[in-house]
Amino acid sequence: MSSKQTEIQQAFQQQMDEKELLNCMRCGFCLPSCPTYIESGQQETHSPRGRIALMKAVRDGVIEPDEDVEHSLNLCLGCRACEPVCPSGVKYGRLLEDARDIIQQHKKQSIPVKLVRRVVFKGLFPSQSRMRQAAGLLRFYQTSGLQTAARKTGMLKVLPPHLRLMEQALPKVPRQRKSRLPEYKAAGPARKRVAFFTGCLMDTVFSSTNEATIQLLQLAGCDVIVPPIQTCCGALHGHSGEKEQAKQLAKRNIEAFEEIDADAIVMNAGGCGAFLSDYDHLLCDNPDFQKRSEAFSKKITDISDILVELEFHRRMPLALPEQVITYQDSCHLRNGMGVQHAPRVLMKAIQGVSFKEMKDSGRCCGSAGIYNILQPKMSMQILDHKMTEATQTKAAAIVTSNPGCQLQMAAGIKRSGHSPSMRAVHLADLLLEAVLFG
Structure with a gap:
């Protein structure tokens, strides 16, 4: 065993929750809910109980933390579909994040990989001004004629197929605003005072969805407070082995929101929501933030x-032209926060719309943060299955509650040849359309 592998094994012994690892009874209830287990031809090492067995074996010194172990952990979507069906209540998502963090912090990386991770995790996502600049460049690419020229000349063929598909599925980026008002008054008597978590990707590439969300909250009778110093939720960091950076972002967000006397902290991205609501676990070893993180997490809605x-x-009054719509659950919204009923209630209330549930609507679409970039083969397999089920509904719109899901489903629509008769749309955007039409 190399010195690095020894360090990883020691870190597993010191940092992995042995009690949580032992909670797994190996009953197999998680197997039918795991997309990678199904798509890999039912390989045990690509199932939740198989991955837990690998983690425990590394911790116990039975196996070495080699490339096969790392590949198995990296191939996991982190969708947490195994958690609601687990009779023992194993917190698999937390085990996965801890294992990935240990491996990431102790593995030897090339200089280019180190540089990219530093730029993305420390330079880009924690800085909203840099996120706006990046979105501005993307908007320039789309509106200046560069995108049209790149497509016509075949320049994009230098990209792998999955990245070309993502380029086609990108939404039209709105013009970037320099700042947002700190407060928005309810349309009528105020029934609640809420704080709004804007997110990093949501407030740049999907800023029009944030605008729609604020309008909906106002119409519902909410005074909406938008703390200006909030930052990225840290989910991407936490899922990618950058746990310390995720903790720093969590502290900044708690400090930004805790002075606001709000009834709830509202968000519109399932991936962000699940991570925000788990800040109390993320910071459980920090006495200064233990109670503060608990209070913060309880307000996430x-x-x-x-x-x-x-x-x-x-x-x-909610109405739209006659059409069939279906819904793709955000994994973290459904499995992490337990939210699956409310979106359906809202969609079914729209006059003129026929809501049709797709088979396996709660199964991951294959986006999973940046999984579709890092694991394109498995991601596309999962997406193809999802589009088969979505097509069966004959829906004109696939509604989502997370930006990654929306991009992935838009890519699936392109990939399956259903554009422009089918679209992917965020629930907030659909509801505002229904308000304006109604």
Whole structure:
């Protein structure tokens, strides 16, 4: 065993939660819910219980933490579909994050990989100004004629097929605003005072969805506070082995929101929401933030939940032209936060719309943060299965509650040849369309 492998094994012994590893009874209830287990031809090492067995074997010194172990962990989507069906309540997502973090912090990396990770995780996502600049460049690419020229001349053929597909699926990036108002008053008597978590990707590439979300909250009777110093939620860092950076971002967000006397902290991205609601675990070893993180996490609420609570769908006329729609659950919204009923209540309340549930709507679409970039083969297999089920509904719109899911489903629509008769749309955008049409 190399010195690096020895370090990894020692870190597993010191940092992995042995009690949580032993909680797995190897009953197999998780197997039918795991996309990678199914798509890999039911390989045990690509199942939740198989990966837990690998983690425990590394911790116990039975096997070496070699490339096969790392590949198995990296191939996991982190969708957490195994958690709701686990009779022992194993917190698999936390085990996966801890294992990835240990490997990432102790493995030897090339200089280019180190540079890219530093730019992405420390330079780009934690800085909203840099995120706006990047989105501005993307908008320039789309509107200046560069995108048209790149496509016509075949320049994009230098990219791998999955990245070409992602380029085609990118939404039109809105013009970047320099700042956002700190407060938005309710349209009518205020029934709640809420804080809004804007997110990094949501407030740049998907800023129009954030605008729609704020309008919906106002119409529902909410005064909306937007803390200007909030930052990236840290989910991408936490899932990619940059846990310390995720903790720093969590502290910044807690400090940004804790002075606001808000009834709830509302977000519109399932991936962000699940990570924000788990800050109390992320910072459980920090005495200064233990109670503060618990108070923060308890307030995290998805936009769909608060709209249903305030009976927005009953108080506001909602209508759209006749069409069939279906819904792709955000894995972390459904499995991490337990939100699956509220989005469906809202969609079914729209006059003129026929909601049709797709088979396996709760199964991951294959986006999983940057999984579709790092694991394109498995991601496309999962996406193809998803599009087969979506096509069966004959839906004109696949509604989502997470930006990654929306991009992935848009890519699936392109890949399956269903554009422009089918579109991927965020729930907030669909609801605002229904308000304006109704």
